[in-house]
Amino acid sequence: MGLRYGTGPEVLRDVSFTLPPGSFHFMTGASGAGKSSLLKLMYLALRPSRGLITLFGRDMARLTRADLPELRRQIGVVFQDFSLLDHLSALDNVALPLRMSGAGEAEVVEHCTEILRWVGLGNHLNALPSTLSGGQQQRVAIARSVINRPRLLLADEPTGNVDDGIGMRLLYLFEEMHKLGATVVIATHNEALIRRFNHPRLHLENGRLHVMPAQSAHWA
Numbered sequence: 255m256g257l258r259y260g261t262g263p264e265v266l267r268d269v270s271f272t273l274p275p276g277s278f279h280f281m282t283g284a285s286g287a288g289k290s291s292l293l294k295l296m297y298l299a300l301r302p303s304r305g306l307i308t309l310f311g312r313d314m315a316r317l318t319r320a321d322l323p324e325l326r327r328q329i330g331v332v333f334q335d336f337s338l339l340d341h342l343s344a345l346d347n348v349a350l351p352l353r354m355s356g357a358g359e360a361e362v363v364e365h366c367t368e369i370l371r372w373v374g375l376g377n378h379l380n381a382l383p384s385t386l387s388g389g390q391q392q393r394v395a396i397a398r399s400v401i402n403r404p405r406l407l408l409a410d411e412p413t414g415n416v417d418d419g420i421g422m423r424l425l426y427l428f429e430e431m432h433k434l435g436a437t438v439v440i441a442t443h444n445e446a447l448i449r450r451f452n453h454p455r456l457h458l459e460n461g462r463l464h465v466m467p468a469q470s471a472h473w474a
């Protein structure tokens with residue numbers, strides 16, 4: 255699979271890999287190596303310029319626009335811009351995926367309150383995103399990404415704006431999703447977290463992807 259933007263050079267070249275269901279990978283590579291681009295391909299927000307992507311056993315090239323919402327409901331994402339809705343409170347942002355899947359209101363409020371407490375935002379349930387710091391907005395986005403117990407969880411630098419203690423806590427949340435069966439991919443520059451949580455790496459360099467087993471990731 256390859257990706258180029260417009261007529262520019264290929265950003266990703268001959269990238270070929272399979273994520274076993276239920277696996278946990280870190281994604282690493284220098285700034286500009288293509289981590290965000292690869293995550294967007296996996297979320298179907300970008301299409302490859304050549305090659306194929308298969309998601310949940312389905313060939314993405316054969317999808318229509320109408321198929322996308324159903325597939326995306328099974329994917330939790332944290333992108334670098336957080337994509338929060340400005341007019342909704344922290345709790346209502348986190349509640350979106352649950353409400354879309356038809357959960358009852360009492361359950362929605364209970365679960366969203368619990369997860370926001372876990373990420374340290376129990377005192378900001380009703381805050382609008384614009385009144386929160388970057389790190390707090392990031393945590394709302396993370397809470398939203400896991401609330402629906404997604405099949406696939408994609409996070410782009412999810413601990414980029416928080417201190418180490420909170421970063422560790424957020425990683426435990428992703429670990430929890432992994433234990434519940436989710437396939438998890440986390441792009442990060444944080445070597446301390448990579449060492450602490452010993453998972454294999456998808457490493458991008460010069461547009462190519464190298465899969466590194468957990469052990470060598472641990473000792474790198």
Ligand SMILES: Nc1ncnc2c1ncn2[C@@H]1O[C@H](COP(=O)(O)OP(=O)(O)OP(=O)(O)O)[C@@H](O)[C@H]1O
Pocket residue numbers: 259262265283284285286287288289290291292
């Ligand atoms: N919308 C776009 N249009 C044109 N080029 C783009 C676009 N988005 C990304 N690129 C280019 O693609 C390459 C990979 O960018 P990408 O954001 O995927 O890297 P990254 O590894 O996520 O970087 P970082 O760690 O800084 O977030 C870069 O050279 C970037 O300039």
